Amino acid sequence: MPRSQPSTQTSTKNRTDASEPIRILHSENLSALRSLPDCSVELIYIDPPFNTGVTQKRTRIRTIRDADGDRTGFGGNRYRTEKLATTPIYADIFDDYLGFLRPRMMEAHRILTPTGSLFFHIDPREVHYCKVMLDEVFALNGGAGRACFQNEIIWAYDYGARSTKRWPAKHDNILWYTRHPTDYTFNLDATDRIPYMAPGLVGAEKAARGKTPTDVWWHTIVSPTGKEKTGYPTQKPLGVLERIVRVHSNPGDTVLDFFAGSGTTGVAALRNQRNCVLIDQSPEAIALMTQRLTHEAAQLQLPGHARIQTR
Numbered sequence: 001m002p003r004s005q006p007s008t009q010t011s012t013k014n015r016t017d018a019s020e021p022i023r024i025l026h027s028e029n030l031s032a033l034r035s036l037p038d039c040s041v042e043l044i045y046i047d048p049p050f051n052t053g054v055t056q057k058r059t060r061i062r063t064i065r066d067a068d069g070d071r072t073g074f075g076g077n078r079y080r081t082e083k084l085a086t087t088p089i090y091a092d093i094f095d096d097y098l099g100f101l102r103p104r105m106m107e108a109h110r111i112l113t114p115t116g117s118l119f120f121h122i123d124p125r126e127v128h129y130c131k132v133m134l135d136e137v138f139a140l141n142g143g144a145g146r147a148c149f150q151n152e153i154i155w156a157y158d159y160g161a162r163s164t165k166r167w168p169a170k171h172d173n174i175l176w177y178t179r180h181p182t183d184y185t186f187n188l189d190a191t192d193r194i195p196y197m198a199p200g201l202v203g204a205e206k207a208a209r210g211k212t213p214t215d216v217w218w219h220t221i222v223s224p225t226g227k228e229k230t231g232y233p234t235q236k237p238l239g240v241l242e243r244i245v246r247v248h249s250n251p252g253d254t255v256l257d258f259f260a261g262s263g264t265t266g267v268a269a270l271r272n273q274r275n276c277v278l279i280d281q282s283p284e285a286i287a288l289m290t291q292r293l294t295h296e297a298a299q300l301q302l303p304g305h306a307r308i309q310t311r
Contacts, residue, residue, distance in 0.1 A: 002186035029258040033107035042253035047121040127173040147181040190246040232262035241268035263289025
């Protein structure tokens with residue numbers, strides 16, 4: 001059955017180093033994963049490339065007050081946009097997408113603790129193929145395979161252009177797998193609560209308390225002008241990651257993200273007293289997440305700073 005307390009099944013000799021709450025590894029992720037011990041991580045979240053066929057980029061801009069500018073800002077003032085630089089982050093193009101993912105998922109399965117969880121973030125075009133692949137991976141070494149699949153979470157948002165030729169695609173898919181089909185960490189009481197859609201039907205007390213989420217999570221994307229925005233092209237909202245971290249791990253556990261990008265998983269881990277291991281091969285991503293997590297650690301008054309291990 002789901003457990004809400006830390007498991008005692010994992011040997012301490014296999015645990016990642018708890019003396020380093022933040023470990024940032026600048027490395028190709030498959031080689032880095034192979035260096036991690038068996039059964040050493042309680043929670044894995046990954047947001048791999050979606051195989052969109054385009055190069056993901058980050059464009060830096062600045063705005064200057066200009067009566068003839070191209071955008072309207074606060075108070076109705078006009079501003080001119082100047083593009084400073086466009087930096088390619090990664091080419092999201094694969095000849096054999098599942099062949100790229102499979103060995104990494106096999107390592108992820110090996111690294112998970114007996115009560116651990118994997119959250120695999122993907123889009124509607126690839127999710128069906130990825131689920132079949134994950135069913136196979138979780139059947140390795142006597143695993144229960146398809147029975148380890150717990151939920152397909154739909155992250156729904158309402159932002160951006162709208163197609164006039166088909167229903168606009170406004171959701172991502174997050175597949176939740178557990179190492180064991182029935183024994184896993186699930187702290188539902190730790191989740192945030194959301195408003196009732198019809199609060200008048202449930203009474204004032206329930207309406208004030210809100211309800212627990214379902215497997216459809218309505219959450220806005222990272223605002224292009226908000227404080228959370230880092231400029232990384234595929235940055236995911238902190239609110240989504242914090243919900244996963246709080247419910248599917250315990251304080252002191254280790255969270256792993258081996259497509260770490262802007263470091264949002266690390267921020268969610270730090271804010272909720274978890275350790276984290278972040279892996280990325282992009283120098284731009286490493287620089288960004290190091291700066292972001294160092295600032296976060298200082299804000300939380302944590303001892304030490306993010307440590308980078310370069311390979």
